[in-house]
Amino acid sequence: MQAHGEETAMAARSGMDDGPRSVVVVGAGIVGLSAAWFLQERGVEVTVVDRNGVAAGASWGNAGWIAPALTAPLNSPAVLRAGLRSLADPDAALHIPLRPDSAVLRFLTRFAANCRPSVWQHAVAANAVLNEEAIETYDVLVSNGVDAPVTDTPISVAFANLRNADGFATELRHLGPRGDELHTELLTGTALRDQVPLASPAVATVVSVSGQRFVDPGRFTHALGRAVAERGGHLATAEVTGWSRTGGEVRVHRRVGAPLCADAVVLAAGAWLPALTGRRARVRVQAGRGYSFTVPVERALPGPIYLPEARVACTPYRGGLRVAGTMEFRRPDDPLAPRRVDAIVASAAPLLDGVRWNQRHDLWVGSRPVSDDGKPLIGVLEPGVFVAGGHGMWGLAHGPATGRLLAEQITTGKQPEVLRPFDPLRPGPRFAGPDDT
Template sequence: MSGRSGMDASPRSVIVVGAGIVGLSTAWFLQEHGVEVTVLDRAGVAAGASWGNAGWVSPALTAPLNSPSMLREGVRALANPAAPLHIPLRADARLAQFLLRFAANCRSTAWQRAVRANAVLNDEAIETFDVLVTNGVDAPVTDTSVAVAFRDSAHAHGFLTELSHLSASGQHVHAEILTGTTLHEQVPLASPRVTTVVDVSGQRFVDPGRFTHALATAVTERGAALRTGEVCRTSKSGDGVVVGLRAGEPLHADAVVLATGAWLPALTGRRVRVRLQAGRGYSFTVPVDRPLPGPIYLPEVRVACTPYRGGLRVAGTMEFRHPAEPLDSRRIEAIVASAAPLLDGVRWSDRTDLWVGPRPVTDDGMPLIGRLAAGVYVAGGHGMWGLAHGPATGRLLAEQIVTGKQPEAVRPFDPLRGRATGSEPLTLPL
């Protein structure tokens, strides 16, 4: 890349490392500011969590993970290998440090702080998807309501109470209780064990792999270079940055954005104090006997189901393992065993597209968005909500990169939060 403008001026060239929804959204919005972009990924477009997730753009349901209930669930999960939250019992110092920090942040005050901070991403989620589609991203975004299904009404009303906390943060949420005939008309796959549904309107869903590939196509058609390569370091060089590759010549630009999801710690080093861990999710596709009008969420077993290519994409599990470990078929079986009693007309044995992917989870329930060092920016750590929050993240970060000013709304997501600002390292190694 050429045409560098200097570290103190608006950058004219940026390398975005990561071709998932977050990285590609950042690239697209940088292009809106006239920035020359190269997108670099070690495995290609949508190779991680951007392909296999449930595809929800659901601001009303994007609650931070670090809730007091999650801490209680984690303790119970230690004794139940089939639990939706899976923590392997083995020696792993890095995981232990993350879990201790995460547990410390599973307080009501910390959770409410994360809710308030994430509200800006929720507020912009649907609008930024509209911006992308209106301006050439050729993939459908479907308006929908999400049917949140419960075995009993007490749990349903408890869920409504949780939604009220989001409303208190300024986010508009419209939900209604469905029972009896209305329930089964709205959710034709619900089994007799489902007695109550909370219908949350005003949401969206997409085919996540299709949307991310369409976004990549739009970015390249607007002039970006899309390259494959594994980054091993970034370093300052004169008035720009150098991105070193494991194989091939290094790349030069005015700035670099690190948007590598669960692999972020390998490139950010010790500069970031917020712990980030891969919370791996599983999904698969199954045929259904009756078409489903919209997504179903089964919160008691933490399983999300979405209409997908004539069938149903089923997604679940939060598994704290290294992102590169292979798929564990026992996790798929656990999802089936927990969801099957609640859904009828699903051919569970005919499942295809078995997938596992790492979702980047931070210990305080807030993503990492902003400046890490001179010319180096970070975008990641969205947990389960990277798809929903990716375009909004890209727009906010692009504004910061181009103007040199941190938007007030992004301040809680500062990757350097929790530490005093000191001298900046010249190199961020793998």
């Protein structure tokens, strides 16, 4: 009874009886800042700390899509087949080193085990809630002071092969419960050229997917960071080396400087998440590096283009075109490989006209945190320690929805039912069943 009394007194001192009053968020990308913003909505004092500052990672260099209709989990059987083929092609869109280090090898073993129809379909169903809340949560942020434009647009999915377009339309219908609400249109001829003025004659058809959005990702994330600061949040730049708990307090340790102390911590460090979770999380997270660059164009593009046959995404960006592509399983701190940029150009150039490929600038490589089972990690790692990461290529689309749901769990102490599939302590892959043959 005495121990219980001490525990109750400690909870009262820390504010944990009514939820934490202070939280340190590790990571100043879209996921971490969204968690901070929605925690502030619930009256929590927040400190956000990042090794390189706001939007220094994948939240700067991605394609900027808020496209719930297209957010397919990566662990599909088709991706596994493409990965195996890529072993013989160093310029393939999905690149796996022939001699991966031990951490990458362990991840790939688990990832391959999860590239089964049943696991992929489970990930699709789980991620549907993040898709359904993606647009709304951006509306909440913008209407409450996040000063950055969000553009409503169809996304034009361009194909050289008509059969591939039919297969894509079929896959869209399997990506979530909102398929009956999804509006698509098949464009050819003049309608195709009007919507995609940069399409080359090699493009035979375009599937126009309505009801999507895009942003300048760096601009939006910086605006979100300013909003957090203006609401009283503290933003710090420091490398976090770990965390510890003492009673009801969590200490976040920095390489330089005294620990940051709070009632709870949110680990939202992107591809660096495994260094902070250690072996506590059973699901493995690996850096899936993506590349982007900007090129001038001769004709304005009204909205994004996706080239699935080349696995390249293109978005209007500051008067030009941001071109993003590739998935490269290497260490997050490895340098940019110019060969990967050349491969993106080689695959996309035949499908686009009026693009000045030789004038590319703002070359960027960044690491997306890819989970081994197609679902992010959102929830409790241990008392007072929460995780938000592993969204793969869809951190920008799913970040605000993740932040809102996690803030609810942190402040109420109750796991929302829709977050159960994302539990960081969920078990790893199981052996294939009869539905996976």
